[in-house]
Amino acid sequence: DAGVTQSPTHLIKTRGQQVTLRCSPKSGHDTVSWYQQALGQGPQFIFQYYEEEERQRGNFPDRFSGHQFPNYSSELNVNALLLGDSALYLCASLNRGPDGELFFGEGSRLTVL
Amino acid sequence: DAKTTQPTSMDCAEGRAANLPCNHSTISGNEYVYWYRQIHSQGPQYIIHGLKNNETNEMASLIITEDRKSSTLILPHATLRDTAVYYCIVRVDGGYNKLIFGAGTRLAVHP
Numbered sequence: 001d002a003g004v005t006q007s008p009t010h011l012i013k014t015r016g017q018q019v020t021l022r023c024s025p026k027s028g029h030d031t032v033s034w035y036q037q038a039l040g041q042g043p044q045f046i047f048q049y050y051e052e053e054e055r056q057r058g059n060f061p062d063r064f065s066g067h068q069f070p071n072y073s074s075e076l077n078v079n080a081l082l083l084g085d086s087a088l089y090l091c092a093s094l095n096r097g098p099d100g101e102l103f104f105g106e107g108s109r110l111t112v113l
Numbered sequence: 114d115a116k117t118t119q120p121t122s123m124d125c126a127e128g129r130a131a132n133l134p135c136n137h138s139t140i141s142g143n144e145y146v147y148w149y150r151q152i153h154s155q156g157p158q159y160i161i162h163g164l165k166n167n168e169t170n171e172m173a174s175l176i177i178t179e180d181r182k183s184s185t186l187i188l189p190h191a192t193l194r195d196t197a198v199y200y201c202i203v204r205v206d207g208g209y210n211k212l213i214f215g216a217g218t219r220l221a222v223h224p
Contacts, residue, residue: 004156033211042200042214043157056211090156092212102212104156 004105006091012111013081021076021108025093032074035090086112117201122219131188135201138182148186150197191222
């Protein structure tokens with residue numbers, strides 16, 4: 001049973017560019033959350049998708065957007081990249097049943113030059 | 114903002130118990146205490162969670178004080194592979210609720 005998978009694992013972009021990160025949730029999970037983790041800090045919640053809609057959002061600008069597909073996979077898009085967007089981007093999935101454990105992927109490490 | 118406070122770092126000898134404290138003095142009655150850990154450059158891994166009773170699983174034990182204002186995660190026999198950042202999080206149960214991470218405790222297990 002595959003866990004949460006993310007792609008790409010590493011990527012380098014330059015300021016002003018756009019990036020798309022992808023996430024496939026754990027089998028049986030229908031909800032996907034995205035987190036940003038800067039070096040030396042804990043993960044920060046970006047947003048969560050359920051039933052193809054954004055349900056919750058953290059304190060991130062509109063440059064950060066997402067999408068969820070009918071198969072529950074998800075994308076995170078970041079436009080007009082800034083140097084400060086360099087971070088590890090984590091995807092977490094869960095099912096909406098009583099067991100609220102989140103399963104995290106290994107992350108996509110984005111470097112903005 | 115995170116609703117928990119943890120020591121920045123701790124050390125533990127291999128084979129000994131590691132006791133990681135967490136303060137959550139403003140915890141609400143319907144909030145659970147969750148523990149995750151993150152080994153270098155990997156995604157966070159769920160360890161254990163509880164409401165008010167002590168909990169134990171194959172990885173660890175969670176001791177919650179009677180007033181629920183603090184808790185301790187216990188790794189009974191720490192190994193080198195337990196070296197990681199440990200996060201204590203409080204949140205309302207229900208799978209759709211977000212996790213708010215603090216800075217965590219960096220645990221170093223040494224031979």
